[in-house]
Amino acid sequence: MLSAALPTAAAFTREHLRAPLTLVLLIWIPVFFVLIFATVLGDFATALGGTLASQSATAISAGWAAAFLSGTLAFFQVSSSRGADRRLSVAGLGPWRVATARIAAACAIGIAVSAFAFVTLWLRSGIGHPLHAAVAILSFAVIYIGLGALIGAFVKGALEGSLLIILLFSLDAFSSPEMTSSGALAWTPTRDAANLLIAAGGGQGSPSADWLGMAAVALGALAVALAAFWRAARTRAE
Amino acid sequence: MSGGEGIAGGEGIAAGSLAERELARQPARPPVLRVDGLEKSFHRGIWPVRRATAVLKGASLEVRAGELIGLVGENGSGKSTLMQIVVGLLKRDGGEVERPARLGYCPQVPMLWDKLTADEHFELFARAYGLDEKARERAVAGLLAELQFAKYRGYRVEELSGGTRQKLNLALSLMHEPRLLLLDEPYAGFDWETYLRFWEMSERRRDSGMGILIVSHLLAERERLDRMYELCEGRICAC
Numbered sequence: 001m002l003s004a005a006l007p008t009a010a011a012f013t014r015e016h017l018r019a020p021l022t023l024v025l026l027i028w029i030p031v032f033f034v035l036i037f038a039t040v041l042g043d044f045a046t047a048l049g050g051t052l053a054s055q056s057a058t059a060i061s062a063g064w065a066a067a068f069l070s071g072t073l074a075f076f077q078v079s080s081s082r083g084a085d086r087r088l089s090v091a092g093l094g095p096w097r098v099a100t101a102r103i104a105a106a107c108a109i110g111i112a113v114s115a116f117a118f119v120t121l122w123l124r125s126g127i128g129h130p131l132h133a134a135v136a137i138l139s140f141a142v143i144y145i146g147l148g149a150l151i152g153a154f155v156k157g158a159l160e161g162s163l164l165i166i167l168l169f170s171l172d173a174f175s176s177p178e179m180t181s182s183g184a185l186a187w188t189p190t191r192d193a194a195n196l197l198i199a200a201g202g203g204q205g206s207p208s209a210d211w212l213g214m215a216a217v218a219l220g221a222l223a224v225a226l227a228a229f230w231r232a233a234r235t236r237a238e
Numbered sequence: 239m240s241g242g243e244g245i246a247g248g249e250g251i252a253a254g255s256l257a258e259r260e261l262a263r264q265p266a267r268p269p270v271l272r273v274d275g276l277e278k279s280f281h282r283g284i285w286p287v288r289r290a291t292a293v294l295k296g297a298s299l300e301v302r303a304g305e306l307i308g309l310v311g312e313n314g315s316g317k318s319t320l321m322q323i324v325v326g327l328l329k330r331d332g333g334e335v336e337r338p339a340r341l342g343y344c345p346q347v348p349m350l351w352d353k354l355t356a357d358e359h360f361e362l363f364a365r366a367y368g369l370d371e372k373a374r375e376r377a378v379a380g381l382l383a384e385l386q387f388a389k390y391r392g393y394r395v396e397e398l399s400g401g402t403r404q405k406l407n408l409a410l411s412l413m414h415e416p417r418l419l420l421l422d423e424p425y426a427g428f429d430w431e432t433y434l435r436f437w438e439m440s441e442r443r444r445d446s447g448m449g450i451l452i453v454s455h456l457l458a459e460r461e462r463l464d465r466m467y468e469l470c471e472g473r474i475c476a477c
Contacts, residue, residue, distance in 0.1 A: 004365050011351075011358055018353040018394070083349040090326040090343070091366040091410075235326050 005097045008088075009104035015081075016073060016109055025069055030117040033065035034058060034124050044174065055125060059133065059201025060194050062121035063140035064173055067190065070110040071144030071169070074225065075161050077106055078152025078232045089233040099229035106149065106225065110141035121201070128203020136197035139218045143189050144169075146221025146228075153228035189217055270338055270418040270449035271301040271324065277332035278319055293319050295472035296333065301418065301451050306444040306462065309453045311469035317453045318346055320469070321422050338418050340367075342411035346422040346453075348403045352396040356387075356406050359395070360413065367414035374413070381409040384439055385432070400427040408436070412443075419443065419450045437462055 016022055038061035042054050089098045114137045118127075127133045147168055155161040176194045192213035199206045278294040293316040301307050311317050322328040324335055325343045350359060357378075364374035382388040385405040390398060398406065404427045411419060421440075425433050437459055444450055444464075452463075460466060468476040 007365065008362060011354060011362055014358075015351050015353040081351060083345075083347070084351050086327055087343070087345065087349040088362060088366050091363055092368060093366040235329055 004093060005100040005104065008093065008097065008101035009108070012077070012081075012101055012105035013108045016077065016105065022073065026113060026116055029069045030062065030065040030113070030120040033061040033068070034117070034120045037061050037064065041173070048174075055201055056198040058125045059121060059127070059197050060176060062117040062133070063137050063190065063193060063197045064169075065117040065120070066110065066114040066137045066141040067144040067172075068165075068169055069113045070106070070141035071148035071165050072162065073109050073113075074106045074145040074148030075152040075165055076158070077102055078149050078228060079156060079158060079161055082156075082232050085233045086236075090235070095230050095233040098233040099226055102229040102233075103145075103149075103222065103225050106145045106229075107142070110145055111138065114138045114141045125201070127201060129200040129205070132200035132206065133197060136193045136200060136214065139193040139214050140190055140197075142218045143193065143221045146224040147189070149225040149228035153231045189221070192217065267302040267304050269300050269302050269336075271299075271451065272336040273300070273320070273324065273333070274298045274335075275333035276320060276323060276330055276335065278316070278323060278328070278330055293472055294323075294330075294333075297469060297472060297474055298333075299451075299467050299474055299477075301449040303417065303449050304444055304447045305464045306440055306450045307452070308460070308463045308466035309451060309469060310455065310466060313455055315469045316472050317455070317469055318422055321420050321451075321453055325420060338416070340414065340416050341418040341420060342414065342416035344408050344411040344419075344421045344424045346426070348395075348407035350395045350403065350406065353394055355394050356391045356398070359406060359410060360391075363410045363413060369414060377413040377415070378409075381412055385409055385435070401429060401432065404428060405432070412439075415448070417448060419448055420453075421450065422453045423455070424452065 038054075038058040041061060041064075042057040045057065085098050085102070089095045114134070117137050118130075118134050121127060121133065121137075122130070148165060151161050151164050151168075155164060172188045172190055175188050176190065192210045195210045196206045196214055199210075276294045276297045277292075279290045279292045281288060281290050283289055293314075297316065297320055299307075299309070309317055309320070319328065321343075323330045324337055325341070354362075360374060360378045364371075364377075369377065378391075379388075382391060385408065387402050387405045390402055390406075395403060395406070404425070408421070408424055411421070425436050428436060440450055440452070441462065465477060467474050470476075
């Protein structure tokens, strides 16, 4: 299965990296989020009665950069290639191999985005626990790959899908730890990853519950992404 | 949907029209596609205003090895839906489809990746068809020569003209020399020379034993076809 899926994944990754806008966003989004969005996030937290410190806001913004770009690109992986992927599937590759190739491509792009976000954060403020921060940023990316692919499997329109991702992202970002005095949402997909990233940015360790929670959500997101990519590549009823 | 490399020998078609009597006189060739009583409805809207539109209401047809068959019908008569069900892109509501596992499909709208080159498309589809590198290169070289677009093999799809995209679309369906070839409006965007070359290619493959079904809303080259089905109101109304 992998012998067919891996070269296909390489082709799918090339396909996305050949879009000039993707390359620009790959660099610009982490810079924008870590340098500008972090300040806005801090100001919002103050206005909402939260306690998000400037250093924490900077750290968590690197995670949001990886999440936003990975989720958006995963959505477009599903929505823009649906017909061609399905044709390749019925030609003999099968929906599982196509889905595996797509998820591998999405993860490759997610790793690249996370690496840019990590380096930007490092250069901006330094990182107390680099390894913890790298894993947390990558988890942000993986969680949003799941959400982006899920939206792509059900929403065909580029505008509607992009708006849904922005809505989810906004709900998630403004309900993150220390953002409000009351805690707007009891649970969000990136809650544990955000806790870990804030702690890692300040050089602190994290409780094992955060690690386990983050791992469970990231693995769940990968399973959701695989199912969404499979759904997009299979025989449809309508 | 039945798979397998061959499908069971079909019953003779009842002699009616001139074409059917002509077919009955020919030595029996194995069917490569048999569609029987195909039904398909599309559902639109949400409850309580959800409505169903029946597109196929029991369509039946057969294609034998070495036959070049046309399928015509008005816009919205269900031609492309029938083809997508045969290929496996759409599920059917009822009826039976028997076809070989190895088939070629050229969709009406090229289903390609804009940012990948023609060569990268050939690589991806060769892997899906199970062709090794040698077989792929042999097939691709032949098709590029036949369709005369070798100089574009390194170009991305987004850089190709509509006609060259269509050539790639067609070439991808042919590179594994399938036993059954399904072509949905395959010559849209072709210039006259390419259009004529397309028919010559189709006839050569028909003569070598390939079963070919061509879908079009307008088939001007009826004399090149062995038979022609017409789809009206979701059923075959003329053969």
